[in-house]
Amino acid sequence: MHRITKITGYVAIILVVLSFNFFLPRLMPGDPLSFLTGAPGMDMPIVLDEETRAKLLTYYGLDKPLSQQFYDYMLGILHGDLGWSIYHNAPVSDILIGALKWTLLLVGTSTALYMVLGILLGAISAWNRGGKSDVGLLVSLLSIGSFPPFFLGMLFIILFSVKLNLFPAFGAQTPFMGYSSLLEEASDILYHLFLPATTLVISHIGGVYLLMRNSMLNVIGEDYILTARAKGMAEWYIMRKHAMKNALLPITTMIALRTGFMIGGTILVETVFAYPGVGRLLFDAVTYRDYPLLQGAFLIITLVIIAANFVADMVYVQLDPRLRHD
Amino acid sequence: MKKGKNVAVLTLVILILECSVFGGIAAVAADEKVVKFAGDLPGGDWGYPSPFGFYPRGPGYIRMSFGFDTLTWKDQNGTVIPWLADSWEMSDDGKTWTFHLHEGVKWHDGEPFTAKDVQFTFDYIKKHKTSFKWFQTLGYIDHVDIVDDHTVVIHLTEPFAPFLVDIAGNVPIIPEHIWKDVSDPVKFVGDKAVIGTGPFKLLKYNKEQGYYEWEANDEYFKGKPLVDKLISLSVNDPALALTTGDIDETSFWGRRAKAVSAFENKSGFGTRWGPSYWVLKVIFNCERYPTNLTAFRKAIAYGINRTELVELVVHGYGIPANTGLIHPDVTEWYNPDLPDYEHNVTKAIEILNALNFTDTDGDGIMEYPEGGDLEFNLITLDKFSREAELIKSQLAAVGIKINVKVMDMSTVDGILKEGNFFMVISGHGGIANPNILEKPDWPGGTCKNETYTALFKEQRETMDYKARKELVFKLQESIAENLPVYTLYHPKMCCVYRPEKLDTWFFTKGGVGIGIPIEMNKLVFIGEEEVRPAPSLAPAASASPGTTSAPAPTPIPTPEPEQPGFEVIFAITGLLAVAYLVLRRKNR
Amino acid sequence: MTTLLEITSLRTWFPTRDGIVKAVNAVDLKIEEKEKLGLIGETGSGKSILGMSIIRLFHPSAKINIEGKIVYKGKDLLRLSEEEIRKIRGKEIAMILQNPTTSLNPVLKVGDQIAEAIQLHQRLAKRAASEKAVEMLKAVKIPAPDKMANKYPHEFSGGMKERAMIAMALACDPSLIIADEPTKGLDVTIKMQVVKLLREVTKQRSMLFITHDLGVAAEVCDNIAVMYAGELVEYAKTEDIFKNPLHPYTQGFLNSLPERGLKPIRGMSPSLINLPDGCRFHPRCDYATGICKTMHPEMAEIGNGHFVRCLLYDRS
């Protein structure tokens, strides 16, 4: 029952998001052609005669009535066809995949890191609450967490790229160097990944840490912790085996949601490091009124978020036997 | 367990260290001559460089022009020079052009280039008018006849003065044997779509990263290019990329040219200045009161201090604009004696008072004759918000209250087309070419003036240069007098480069093709003696072609290069995970 | 009979925001080999804390000061390092905490929760340990122990949870068991079963049986110590306590039992933060005299092995 309401909810959300992104852009001034044919502030003006303009509109199916367009679009989605990007002049799905793999790499790596770190540190600091390590961790993590990601990114560029020249300031790969081996390419990708990922990790670790710490403090008061101690278990062991699992329960959902949102949220970091990704793609799609791409990007992002929710539920069930059986 | 974690962490650390080392090595490319450049415009992706795939922007056309040639071309002095066509004649009525094509030109795939290709190209482009968005006056072409394999005759519907530049020097010739069965050219991408006659063959193109890589076309009929590889990429900060050596050339214009000062006296860097053939202008709404009053527009013109604008906003890297749109450097079209509306507040106020705009309530803001503060919106783009801020303060002195509204490009475009505005600050390039005069208030559409339109059409069909120049002057006068737009400034442009990589950069007078101000005329990379600008020929530039390691004979451009690295990364991650789990088990 | 555990002048205080909680004050207590000692008192009398103090069952970083001596088999537990005391906990001295529902970890299998102690103290392999765990479950009469071992606490009934707790305590065959209200909140029949079980499994062991349920205490214990406001007020053989309770509090406590007419003691038990001067019980005592308000009585032996802390019986 609960499941069903959830799923219907998700479907509803997708529909809302889709129609929102379908209609809002079309209600706003400007259309995809305005960029195609040289919009203000661009370098070369292209003067379109009305006939050509009309032809172009027909070509991109923008002359049909909105209801028709919407119907076609929905139909397309059902057939897994996201349409043709007007600005990029390529299938939306291809473009999305191209950007998504980078975003996933970035988000995936940093999420893995900041979650593990955040959860561990949170647990440790809760376990020694009031102690030096606790206060130290608390203050330092809350502090670094306060840096806006884009500012942090700029600082990193100045420090690591300009002053120390340790890491590249932009891009996801050294452009077109002939990689002698896969490992070389992989390491080159990691090398470019380092700064953006670190930025993300630092700006997200604080939140998870705090969640975990609070949840842990609640658990520490529980009787079963005493039981474990009464059995003579070591503190570190109790924390790991008895406390952390229970402490994770209430926060899995929140963590999953954060991760889902990162997919769209990386845009700042992507902008600072000129890292190709969905966020940037979305931004351009908005600027160029590339309706199909805009819709596609939003669909993907929403799907990822919903997926994250599902994963959260799964994990939750895995962690909590009380839900597993019934 | 503890051990398990340590191991995992350690491995990760090692990986990162090692890859930073790798990366260091990796950045150093092979010993062939590679030139990397990045435009100053944001974003590096200008579309697939096929005649129908590139985004209709200067940079897009330039990238396409590396692979495709036109019948004529321009040297750095802007004079039309033979290209695919060795010579040509025009009939007296100016309606038929005969071109004698260069012999022995080959397409990248080895097929010979013939007159049939030229004929096919024009027919094809006429057929797919909407697909070739770059240029829209192909209506003048009636039909093309083939005399022999290397002679074509192009028949026009009516005389078209700028034909040699705007059509012959602009339309890329495409191979018939490839395009003849392509029905939708826009969606035709892939290695075949970029086979042209041009000096470079597209090797790789990566959309999401905005990277292009070309290799030299060694059999190029104008001679082997100076560089073996040409790479165009997208960077977040060109100046930074230039210093870190990620790119060898970029250009800055307008306010951003301030960056040049960081390189001018720096060894290992060369700089070249040029005009941008770009103008920033105030577009008035000629249909809405009060901006529909010419006098009112004049008042605003007097109220705006363009020199201060150039000083403060452009940091001096620009010149007050020609009120007739055409860039002053383009001597053959520029009308030097136009009114420039020297900043003059009192005069502005006088004019406004004459129109019964007066500050009756003494709040420093004038009132409409009908009452109510003289206050309206000035719409512009984010990148011109600085200009808008200054103009706002300047007009405040006159007694006009301006509210700056910043919107994104497409919104502004829409508003201009709807005519739902008073004043818009916007800019565009292409002001080296009289064609730009067709719609002075482009991309707006509120200023209609039959006599002007007639005048424009007339000049376009006048084949005699002197006569045509007269008409072009008239057009500029009309703009300067009626002020459908008030031009603000022409930014300067400067390219900064590493001479040891390539020293032959130059700005084409009048712009590449139909007037693209970018310093990437393909001649730069061919460096034929007579057109090479600087006598200085950097040793690296003259590196003997033979020594360079020859790349793969046939280019295999891939629109979306594979990223095998991904698998590896995921594999590594997977391994780490496994290792971790194993150790964890052990420690139990 | 040799002394297994001897507590002398034990003092357990917790400094908190609102003041110092004086949970245990100058308690002297002896537990002989195989002796079952009952520790009774109202909730909040500090009896649980006393139990926990013995094996220092507090979070290491919790602010607590324990003073006095707790000599177990010759070593003073309070002088032991955290490491050393851990070797005592569960192995030598096991504790059955009250309220099994919250005392079992909801996310771990019951079998594993028993096995981990065995693994730790008896250095057994995982499999062997879990087998032992199943045995323990059998020993506490849990049906189909091998199946139940793989189940989670929420699948156990209240009585079975309590049994599981007992099994856990017995797992490493400790010589002393501290049972803290093991019968709390169980209905009568289950309660009796558990008591029976406890009696059985502790035949060869000593037990400190903490409860406020005199009935159960009578069933299980040889001696009974009555605790009030953090200190012992009476100590005697079980039958003595029931036959002639000396301390007014003990009497009141007995009278509050159903079979004796449910007469509750008037007033409230004092907060452990600010204890009354003089006799801690005087505000609620019917026999209280002036001196009780000021003078704090000492524990004094009245008949053989019958101690009481009350000025009524003060000979001196």
Add this chain to the structure above:
Amino acid sequence: MTEIKDLNRFWNAYKESRLGLIGLVILLFFVTLAVFAPYIAPYDPHEMFKPMEHPGSDHLLGTNDIGQDILSELIYGARVSLFIAFFVSVVSGIIGTAFGLLSGYFEMFGFFLMRIVDAFLAIPRLPLIIVIAAFMRPSIWNLIFIFIILGWPITTRIIRSEVLSLRTRNYVEAARMVGAPDTYILMKHILPNVFPLLVVRLIIEASHVIIAESSLSFLGLGDPTAKSWGMILHYAFVYPTIFISDLWMWWMLPAGLCITFTILSLTFIGYALEELVNPRLRGMTRI
């Protein structure tokens, strides 16, 4: 009367948190900047001098690309950023609380509202903001509107769950028994009890808004005529030589630090308050 006593108790408890005090001090500093900007700032932030002046006696932090005094920009920036933050958090707080109370108190209404809230929470936040901001003309009020729209659901959810637990409390039950009107119960019994929680929420929301606002401005979607810290960073970031010259030291760094420290102060305050609201976090555990 009792309120005042409560406040005192609250304050005394709060004083004990060092983090809380630090946060409060920092925040007060910025608030003072914002309030007295005209008196503190050396110049009008729109006044233009020689562009790109390096720090000197007459421009402590130099001037920006069109010659505006950066220090003055910073000081006035505090106004914009803080105003938006607090306005949004208060309004969205009020809306959120209202819905929270109602949905917690009336099942049917609650059920439907929660579905809506779920929808809101599952919609990607930043992308949505970008789309809306790109289409609506970026003026301060539009930003505020957007942030409010996206801010209330979280508050609603938090308040609701609290109300649900409060409803079962004896005194509420009792009040029901004697037939007190719902509005009375909500106002007199429930609202006061959710209040502390609400305060924490407001603080956190405020910091979120500051991040969001600066992010948008940084992406160029803010109001360029308003001098917010994010906008300063935006113009610094798009300036060509920002990374290779020393400009960043006085143009980028101060603005960035202002944002950082404001968020820091809010985080600290929020944490301190949360400790008060949820004693478990205070590190007192059951013994």
